[in-house]
Amino acid sequence: xxxxxxxxxxxxxGLRKSYGATEVLPALEAELRGGEFTVILxxxxxxxxxxxxxxxxLERLSAGRITxxxxxxxxxxxxxxxIAMVFQNYALYPHMSVAGNIGYALKVARVPRAEREARIAxxxxxxxxxxxxxxxxxxxxxxxxxxxxxxxxxxxxxxxLLYDEPLSNLDAKLRQDMRMExxxxxxxxxxxSVFVTHDQVEAMTLADRIMVLNRGRIEQFAxxxxxxxxxxxxxxxxxxxxxxxxxxxxxxxGGWLRLSDGTVLARHRHQGAxxxxxxxxxxxxxxxxxxxxxxxxxDLGAHSVLTLQLGDGSRLQMAAGPGRPxxxxxxxxxxxxxxxxxxxxxxxxxxxxxxxxxxxxMKVQDDAIPS
Amino acid sequence: MKQEIFRARALPWWxxxxxxxxxxxxxxxPIILAFFWAFHLEQPFGGGSQFVGFxxxxxxxxxxxxxxSARATLAYMVLASGSSVGTALVLALAxxxxxxLSGIARNIFLWPKAVASASIGVIFVFLLNxxxxxxxxxxxxxxxxxxPRTNPLHAYAMLFVANVWSAIPxxxxxxxxGLQAIPEELHKAGAIDGAGPWRRLRDIQLPLLTPQLFVVxxxxxxxxxxxxxxxxxxxxxGGPGGATNLLVYKIYSDGFxxxxxxxxxxxxxxxxxxxxxxxxxxxxxxxxxxxYDR
Amino acid sequence: MIENSRSIDRWATAILLCGLVFVLTPMAxxxxxxxxxxxxxxxxxxxxxxxxxxxxxxxxxxxxxxxPRQTLNSIIVGAIAATGRIALAVTTSYAVVFFTGRGxxxxxxxVVASIMLPLELMIITAYQxxxxxxxxxxxxxxxxxxxxxxxxxxxxxxxxxxxxxAGIAIPLMAQGSCTLILVQFFRTIPPQLARAAIIDGAGPLRFLWDxxxxxxKGPLTALGIYMFISAWIQYMWPLxxxxxxxxxxxxxxxxxxxxxxxxxxxxxxxxxxAILVTLxxxxxxxxxxxxxxxxxxxxxx
Ligand SMILES: Nc1ncnc2c1ncn2[C@@H]1O[C@H](COP(=O)(O)OP(=O)(O)OP(=O)(O)O)[C@@H](O)[C@H]1O
Ligand SMILES: [Mg+2]
Numbered sequence: 023x024x025x026x027x028x029x030x031x032x033x034x035x036g037l038r039k040s041y042g043a044t045e046v047l048p049a050l051e052a053e054l055r056g057g058e059f060t061v062i063l064x065x066x067x068x069x070x071x072x073x074x075x076x077x078x079x080l081e082r083l084s085a086g087r088i089t090x091x092x093x094x095x096x097x098x099x100x101x102x103x104x105i106a107m108v109f110q111n112y113a114l115y116p117h118m119s120v121a122g123n124i125g126y127a128l129k130v131a132r133v134p135r136a137e138r139e140a141r142i143a144x145x146x147x148x149x150x151x152x153x154x155x156x157x158x159x160x161x162x163x164x165x166x167x168x169x170x171x172x173x174x175x176x177x178x179x180x181x182x183l184l185y186d187e188p189l190s191n192l193d194a195k196l197r198q199d200m201r202m203e204x205x206x207x208x209x210x211x212x213x214x215s216v217f218v219t220h221d222q223v224e225a226m227t228l229a230d231r232i233m234v235l236n237r238g239r240i241e242q243f244a245x246x247x248x249x250x251x252x253x254x255x256x257x258x259x260x261x262x263x264x265x266x267x268x269x270x271x272x273x274x275x276g277g278w279l280r281l282s283d284g285t286v287l288a289r290h291r292h293q294g295a296x297x298x299x300x301x302x303x304x305x306x307x308x309x310x311x312x313x314x315x316x317x318x319x320x321d322l323g324a325h326s327v328l329t330l331q332l333g334d335g336s337r338l339q340m341a342a343g344p345g346r347p348x349x350x351x352x353x354x355x356x357x358x359x360x361x362x363x364x365x366x367x368x369x370x371x372x373x374x375x376x377x378x379x380x381x382x383x384m385k386v387q388d389d390a391i392p393s
Numbered sequence: 394m395k396q397e398i399f400r401a402r403a404l405p406w407w408x409x410x411x412x413x414x415x416x417x418x419x420x421x422x423p424i425i426l427a428f429f430w431a432f433h434l435e436q437p438f439g440g441g442s443q444f445v446g447f448x449x450x451x452x453x454x455x456x457x458x459x460x461x462s463a464r465a466t467l468a469y470m471v472l473a474s475g476s477s478v479g480t481a482l483v484l485a486l487a488x489x490x491x492x493x494l495s496g497i498a499r500n501i502f503l504w505p506k507a508v509a510s511a512s513i514g515v516i517f518v519f520l521l522n523x524x525x526x527x528x529x530x531x532x533x534x535x536x537x538x539x540x541p542r543t544n545p546l547h548a549y550a551m552l553f554v555a556n557v558w559s560a561i562p563x564x565x566x567x568x569x570x571g572l573q574a575i576p577e578e579l580h581k582a583g584a585i586d587g588a589g590p591w592r593r594l595r596d597i598q599l600p601l602l603t604p605q606l607f608v609v610x611x612x613x614x615x616x617x618x619x620x621x622x623x624x625x626x627x628x629x630x631g632g633p634g635g636a637t638n639l640l641v642y643k644i645y646s647d648g649f650x651x652x653x654x655x656x657x658x659x660x661x662x663x664x665x666x667x668x669x670x671x672x673x674x675x676x677x678x679x680x681x682x683x684x685y686d687r
Numbered sequence: 688m689i690e691n692s693r694s695i696d697r698w699a700t701a702i703l704l705c706g707l708v709f710v711l712t713p714m715a716x717x718x719x720x721x722x723x724x725x726x727x728x729x730x731x732x733x734x735x736x737x738x739x740x741x742x743x744x745x746x747x748x749x750x751x752x753x754x755p756r757q758t759l760n761s762i763i764v765g766a767i768a769a770t771g772r773i774a775l776a777v778t779t780s781y782a783v784v785f786f787t788g789r790g791x792x793x794x795x796x797x798v799v800a801s802i803m804l805p806l807e808l809m810i811i812t813a814y815q816x817x818x819x820x821x822x823x824x825x826x827x828x829x830x831x832x833x834x835x836x837x838x839x840x841x842x843x844x845x846x847x848x849x850x851x852x853a854g855i856a857i858p859l860m861a862q863g864s865c866t867l868i869l870v871q872f873f874r875t876i877p878p879q880l881a882r883a884a885i886i887d888g889a890g891p892l893r894f895l896w897d898x899x900x901x902x903x904k905g906p907l908t909a910l911g912i913y914m915f916i917s918a919w920i921q922y923m924w925p926l927x928x929x930x931x932x933x934x935x936x937x938x939x940x941x942x943x944x945x946x947x948x949x950x951x952x953x954x955x956x957x958x959x960x961a962i963l964v965t966l967x968x969x970x971x972x973x974x975x976x977x978x979x980x981x982x983x984x985x986x987x988x
Binding site for chain 2: 695696698699700702703704706707709710711713714716717720771774775776778779781782783785786787788790791794797798801802803804805806807808809810811812813814815816817820822823857858860861862863866881885891892894916919920921922923926927938939941942944945951952954957958961964965968969971972973976979980983984
């Protein structure tokens with residue numbers, strides 16, 4: 023089955039939502055492109071579900087407009103928005119069979135029986151559930167239930183598919199399988215998809231573009247590559263990546279970045295206070311570099327993650343290759359390559375524009391000197 | 394469901410014994426005795442009993458008074474439980490929405506539980522008194538508009554209102570709990586599937602509420618009967634003209650006032666059978682819809 | 688909630704308001720009437736204007752009627768019945784849920800069946816049993832003339848419980864709803880808890896006393912309060928089981944105020960009595976509403 027409708031873009035214009043005095047979403051602006059797979063990513067309680075419910079029409083906006091395929095829908099009923107939704111805990115009707123669940127929307131819409139059955143069968147085939155049509159939800163496994171929920175959404179041939187953490191009730195293995203299936207499904211039916219999660223692996227693997235939400239505000243809305251390599255804010259930098267980017271308070275003066283105790287960290291033209299971000303895998307060992315003490319080591323097999331303490335007491339994470347074991351409480355020296363540095367405004371958290379890298383900062387030694 | 398932790402043999406029986414003893418003495422033995430007396434006649438002076446076969450039943454079933462009482466009882470059981478469960482259901486559906494009023498309502502709707510059926514009777518007899526109560530001004534304009542002392546229909550209306558009033562709390566608690574156990578997501582899924590509020594009520598809420606509805610209806614049938622005595626004894630005393638002489642009240646008068654033990658016991662047996670049949674019918678009616686797991 | 692919820696919410700609010708009016712109106716009239724003197728009441732007929740005679744009416748109820756004494760009786764019977772029902776229900780549910788062995792299902796069914804037929808239906812024979820609790824013993828001993836053959840005459844033990852607190856309260860315990868609720872509550876308790884107790888060396892009774900009961904404190908108090916109220920509002924059984932004024936319960940006493948034989952009944956006095964009889968359980972309900980609901984429905988909301 024393919025969506026009969028052209029992929030629909032979703033526009034959020036000055037969208038606000040508050041519950042009484044608590045403002046959950048303050049004036050959101052965004053354009054979700056038609057046919058794209060958008061992932062809304064953010065910590066728990068940041069307003070992801072609220073945003074999704076607003077798009078679905080399950081919550082009334084406090085202000086602002088929502089357009090789907092160019093049409094203003096903020097006053098429309100959920101059923102008139104051309105959307106379908108998959109919920110975290112499946113939300114299957116326990117008293118209806120699988121077929122009844124999938125076909126309920128069609129029944130409400132008075133689709134004739136024969137057509138209804140054909141579409142139910144087709145939707146069930148998409149998610150591989152053909153043999154289970156007569157079972158009750160209670161007789162299915164978690165993965166199968168979520169498939170039913172997906173079939174129930176797909177059967178209506180929606181322009182927009184909304185997912186609210188659909189995989190978080192599944193175990194790790196099943197989650198990975200379902201991720202692949204969802205990606206495949208998206209390719210096949212081509213509906214605009216909006217997928218809410220707080221799991222960055224899901225976000226990175228599924229998304230065409232990721233919208234990172236923090237306290238109801240969009241921190242960054244970009245492709246996974248951009249989000250990873252050029253985080254727009256310190257929040258995004260600290261949220262994405264496992265382990266996440268380290269953030270250090272530094273001051274730039276005379277071409278050098280220093281810690282508060284004066285230790286020189288790296289070359290950089292930035293002047294004044296800044297938050298310095300660096301990914302653990304980009305920290306290098308360098309016998310001529312900055313002294314640091316290994317205070318903790320996590321061995322993950324393929325590589326290990328070292329937690330280092332710097333001169334002023336601040337901590338830094340470093341991913342080390344499998345080859346050279348470094349004992350905890352040993353002293354090492356490290357270098358922070360200028361190309362890997364991200365600088366953020368300590369007040370607003372926004373990234374400073376990147377400065378051209380001074381040439382001698384590229385001088386990097388590869389040999390680590392574990393002591 | 395099975396936990397079965399301890400394996401002691403005698404102990405569980407000792408633990409059940411007190412409850413079983415009390416139940417035997419004051420529940421099962423009275424039932425057995427009712428059957429016994431339904432087939433026996435008490436000897437005048439000096440106790441003893443004589444087996445008389447179905448003579449008691451013939452006598453009871455041959456009396457027109459019994460039949461009108463039995464018909465009234467059956468109708469009362471069905472209508473009283475139906476009206477009170479219906480009222481409680483509507484209130485529970487309203488209170489299930491998160492409104493400012495629902496908090497207080499959830500408390501106040503339980504208050505009638507504190508009022509005994511006989512107290513309700515005393516109060517409603519006064520409130521609905523044709524000359525002194527709420528209808529008094531209307532009765533002055535249209536004399537005879539309302540008089541439960543002479544009009545059987547009015548007498549029943551009075552009983553029903555009092556019964557609904559007193560039956561709200563229990564049904565309300567159970568039904569509201571059932572409604573609140575329905576996950577919010579199901580409402581959302583229903584809305585997205587295009588079902589409006591009425592459609593969701595019919596297709597989602599009511600089907601998922603059947604277990605609670607079943608419990609409430611069964612208990613309300615029993616309660617409407619047991620409560621009917623207090624109401625009748627204080628409001629109508631079976632009148633006017635025996636119109637509200639339901640079996641519960643008739644058995645009491647026959648047994649305790651007319652000392653007709655066998656007749657009262659026979660009617661007790663019939664009444665219990667009636668309740669069993671009504672409960673069984675409800676079970677059959679609702680049972681098909683109850684089979685699902687959350 | 689969802690979609691055009693405003694208009695639905697308006698409907699729901701209206702329904703709730705109607706319900707509140709329906710529940711509260713009788714109570715309001717009772718209170719107003721209780722503040723009027725008999726003369727005032729006769730003069731004004733039915734009116735919503737409160738008088739200033741509540742204290743007077745109360746004094747009259749207190750001195751001229753038996754209600755104070757009967758209220759005490761209600762408290763005693765209510766306490767006995769509630770404690771008894773809880774105790775019986777705890778032991779039975781414990782046996783049904785936590786023990787292996789045959790007969791559990793049967794016991795449970797026997798107990799639950801008692802919910803469907805209230806005491807009021809079998810009042811005549813329940814009265815007979817209470818008038819002589821030894822009845823089954825006599826019947827058993829005299830079956831087939833056994834006892835006469837041994838002792839020369841039929842066994843005729845008499846143990847009359849009528850007109851005693853026990854005789855009023857114990858038959859009220861012969862109803863299984865309390866057990867039904869507790870069984871369901873016990874089933875939600877993880878079996879690992881009992882296994883842990885066994886490993887710690889606790890026997891079944893110790894587990895019941897040290898772990899299960901403390902764990903069930905919430906539901907048990909809620910049930911206890913509810914059962915106390917249920918006993919308090921009984922009418923038919925106390926009416927037939929207590930014949931002397933010394934054992935009459937308050938609700939029965941209130942109904943008897945109706946029988947004073949005046950041409951126009953002293954409704955202000957009756958309503959004052961109704962307040963007195965209703966207030967204790969009403970306060971319990973209003974104060975413990977959440978607990979009671981949670982206890983009855985085992986929900987955490
Ligand atoms: N009905 C409500 N009334 C008041 N506050 C609410 C309501 N619903 C949500 N909130 C608040 O809005 C904020 C966002 O909630 P939301 O459910 O959108 O978070 P979320 O990002 O989906 O979190 P999670 O990942 O845990 O699902 C939370 O702080 C929550 O407390
Ligand atoms: Mg959420």
